[in-house]
């Protein structure tokens with residue numbers, strides 16, 4: 001699948017470690033940086049990844065910062081994005097099954113490589129259940145339209 005990935009300085013080291021593993025899983029990867037541990041502003045990367053996923057240029061996005069939290073807050077401002085900050089595989093699984101999450105935010109200062117890969121592989125492989133959850137996801141999307149939209 002086509003995956004776009006971005007990070008800030010706090011996520012750089014983890015991103016560099018997961019990139020070869022993702023490529024080995026035969027995913028097509030677009031890496032938008034950052035490309036060093038020099039301090040940068042995480043919203044720059046969050047917004048680029050969010051727009052690429054919302055536009056359909058990439059099927060999924062991965063964002064890595066120190067905690068995963070700032071990236072998640074920033075990415076979720078883009079309509080169509082359902083970004084989740086995840087620290088263990090069960091939440092990764094549920095965020096796919098029930099919420100159709102399309103951007104995964106990881107904390108480079110929270111996670112070791114093995115845990116990050118367990119989360120990532122779970123998240124990449126788990127399907128959305130649809131059904132009653134489809135309506136709920138549609139309600140979220142409707143709420144971001146300027147006129148409001150159907151929320152009940």
Ligand code: RB5
Nearest residue numbers: 010065066067068069070
């Ligand atoms: C940068 O120090 C840090 O604030 C950032 O990587 C992230 O954790 C923000 O939520």
